[in-house]
Amino acid sequence: MVLKKKLGHGFNGFQVPFIPRRPRSARRSCYSKKSVEDGQVCAFELLASLAGKLLEESESSASSNASEGIRLVNERDKQDEVRPLIAQGIHQGSCAESFFMTDVASQNSTQKSLLRAKTDSVLGCNSDVKAEAFEWENKIGRCSNSYCNKFVEAAGDFRGSYDGNVKNGLIQEWEAGSSGFQRSTLVDKFSLKDQLELRGSTALIDSNSNVKSPYCSESFPSASFSKHGNDIKLGFRDDDENFLRCNEVCTKSKAFRSPQHIAHPKIRKPLLCKYWKSSPKLKECELSRSDVDVKPLHHKRTASHGFETSQHNNLVKRRKFFDRVSRVTSDGGFSSESVSNSPEKGIDRHNPNSSAKLHVPKDSHVKFSIKSLRIPDLYIEVPETATVGMLKRTIMEEVMAILEDSVHVGVLLQGQKVNDDNRTLVQTGISCKENLDTLSFMLEPSSLLAPAAACVGDPSSQCETSQPTRSSEIPVLESGNTDTLHDPSLPTNPGNLIESNHDSTTSPTDTIIENITPDSKALVAVPTSPEALAVVPVTQKTKRAEIAQRRTRRPFSVTEVEALVRAVEELGTGRWRDVKLRAFENADHRTYVDLKDKWKTLVHTARISPQQRRGEQVPQELLDRVLAAHGYWSKHQAKQNGKHQAIAGSVECVQSLVMV
DNA sequence: ATTAGGG
DNA sequence: CCCTAAT
Numbered sequence: 001m002v003l004k005k006k007l008g009h010g011f012n013g014f015q016v017p018f019i020p021r022r023p024r025s026a027r028r029s030c031y032s033k034k035s036v037e038d039g040q041v042c043a044f045e046l047l048a049s050l051a052g053k054l055l056e057e058s059e060s061s062a063s064s065n066a067s068e069g070i071r072l073v074n075e076r077d078k079q080d081e082v083r084p085l086i087a088q089g090i091h092q093g094s095c096a097e098s099f100f101m102t103d104v105a106s107q108n109s110t111q112k113s114l115l116r117a118k119t120d121s122v123l124g125c126n127s128d129v130k131a132e133a134f135e136w137e138n139k140i141g142r143c144s145n146s147y148c149n150k151f152v153e154a155a156g157d158f159r160g161s162y163d164g165n166v167k168n169g170l171i172q173e174w175e176a177g178s179s180g181f182q183r184s185t186l187v188d189k190f191s192l193k194d195q196l197e198l199r200g201s202t203a204l205i206d207s208n209s210n211v212k213s214p215y216c217s218e219s220f221p222s223a224s225f226s227k228h229g230n231d232i233k234l235g236f237r238d239d240d241e242n243f244l245r246c247n248e249v250c251t252k253s254k255a256f257r258s259p260q261h262i263a264h265p266k267i268r269k270p271l272l273c274k275y276w277k278s279s280p281k282l283k284e285c286e287l288s289r290s291d292v293d294v295k296p297l298h299h300k301r302t303a304s305h306g307f308e309t310s311q312h313n314n315l316v317k318r319r320k321f322f323d324r325v326s327r328v329t330s331d332g333g334f335s336s337e338s339v340s341n342s343p344e345k346g347i348d349r350h351n352p353n354s355s356a357k358l359h360v361p362k363d364s365h366v367k368f369s370i371k372s373l374r375i376p377d378l379y380i381e382v383p384e385t386a387t388v389g390m391l392k393r394t395i396m397e398e399v400m401a402i403l404e405d406s407v408h409v410g411v412l413l414q415g416q417k418v419n420d421d422n423r424t425l426v427q428t429g430i431s432c433k434e435n436l437d438t439l440s441f442m443l444e445p446s447s448l449l450a451p452a453a454a455c456v457g458d459p460s461s462q463c464e465t466s467q468p469t470r471s472s473e474i475p476v477l478e479s480g481n482t483d484t485l486h487d488p489s490l491p492t493n494p495g496n497l498i499e500s501n502h503d504s505t506t507s508p509t510d511t512i513i514e515n516i517t518p519d520s521k522a523l524v525a526v527p528t529s530p531e532a533l534a535v536v537p538v539t540q541k542t543k544r545a546e547i548a549q550r551r552t553r554r555p556f557s558v559t560e561v562e563a564l565v566r567a568v569e570e571l572g573t574g575r576w577r578d579v580k581l582r583a584f585e586n587a588d589h590r591t592y593v594d595l596k597d598k599w600k601t602l603v604h605t606a607r608i609s610p611q612q613r614r615g616e617q618v619p620q621e622l623l624d625r626v627l628a629a630h631g632y633w634s635k636h637q638a639k640q641n642g643k644h645q646a647i648a649g650s651v652e653c654v655q656s657l658v659m660v
Numbered sequence: 661a662t663t664a665g666g667g
Numbered sequence: 668c669c670c671t672a673a674t
Contacts (some may be wrong), residue, residue, distance in 0.1 A: 551668065577662060592662075597668070600665085 366425055370441065414438040554589060556598050561618050564595055564602070565625050573599060573633040602626045 378398055382391050411418040411430075415438065418428055425431060430439055556564070563583040571578050576592035584590040605613055606623035 553668070574663075576664095594668075596663075596665095 364431060366430055408443070410442045412438075412440045412442060551589075555615055558616060558618060558622070560584075560587075560590070561598070561602065561622055564598060565622055565629065568599060568633070569625065569629045572636070573630065599626075599630075603630050606630075 378395070380391070380394055380398060382394055386394075413429055418430075420428070564579065567579040567583040571582065576596045579595050580590065580592040584595060602618070602623070603626055605618065606627045610617075610620070
């Protein structure tokens, strides 16, 4: 028996944009067949039985034209039932959704059977049908042989269908090997919750939902029922370098230019990772949306202080990363667009022959569109003498390392991390009409440390990642830029700081999830293309210009305050440029305006009660000096004209301070 | 480019 | 920190 996934494309108007395709030669062609086992027969019979019941059920409730159906068709009925459907499907341009063919590989070639799951729009829920389905499912579930297990999967899908959770259904990943089938996916067909769950770094792709109404209408897949149409394979596979496999034309049935268009609800973990890991392959397959903009959210900063020679060999410092996955509207997607676009064209809808179809209730589907996944904070340090090539390589290595760490996808709803993977989307509050705008995804290291809570927050808010991360992760590195202005009085560091400014701020468009429109697009996980990750420092101006975002906040360290106070004591409060030159010449991120502002706040801080002060506490001693200096210079403004006067003034100031 | 101040 | 007006 062979279960196949179908993913159609190339059907009237259905385009499967950006679907990479491996060279034909490289595609794997098939699955081996397996002989039927007793258990298989048993399972099949169960299916047939259920089908019959379902059909009856549907007939009795034929009035509900908007119900979803599941159809089980036996090859024998093909002429009667299938064909018309197929034809219709073709004509109506419906896309295949839940569909799989079982090639009951019995020696008797005529015994091919088809199992077809169809989904249609549903307006009602038929409890009986549901119950039936459950029953069936249970039966199947008791089967112990592998064959039955397969059916179990099928059952799960069916159930999923009528439960409305898995329209696409049939996503089983079967791998046929000489020794038989192997389940390559770990999808628990029975847990609906899992249907849309992101596992590991798996990207979720749910493309068929129609968010418009509680019940999504879908088109019926026109499938190739040719028993030899086995070659139609659809779905995503990460194995064999197959990122996404489009179905091959069904050979035997010319009539079946099926528009199968299956959006795989789930992309297995390896997929995403692999994708990222093998950028070359991506190209090869032309995978995707390189057009996707992958703006590294957090820029790395390449910083090297001249005297930080000890660090030179340390090319890379990686910060634990975590980030959100920004989702951007993407029309492309792996596909579901077409699915959702032509939901109303379901095949059977008006087809008299479709009387047999079953109507099964369906839930709304939530569509996600993830345009790109960002790789968060990535701090890279290379010597100034490093070549650009080295830098690129270094960055690449870092990126790869991150990906290699088996990234996890975190789901955040309203800033709260959703940890219960077993809950359904609805239960979690992720439904078409709720909270979608507060839903976000992020990448997180599977390994250790929980991401800074700060970042997990509201997608729309900027995560101040630099702060927590900096302190805990790369003290040395970071301090080089900021906090380690060790002794201001010492010669300033010769090295230049190449600061990357667009740290953690996100642009408006970064909001993870935008409103999901009725015609929601498929969830598209577009892996960041490595190239896009280039972190090559750009000129600040350029960056500034491009990224008009607020600079990251960089609280002054006590050391800096000390330096500032000292400089002001000597130079006065009206010569910020000089202060800058004297004490912060190498702290490129501190402008004279910053210093001026800081002084302003220092004065304010010094005047308020210690209880009201926030942030890193500045020693009272320093604050006292601030007030003293401020007071002094306020009275000597007139003297600041000439340098000499200033110097004299400073001396005076110091003296007065000493006296105080 | 700097400074000074308000936001 | 940002933005601006005034130098």
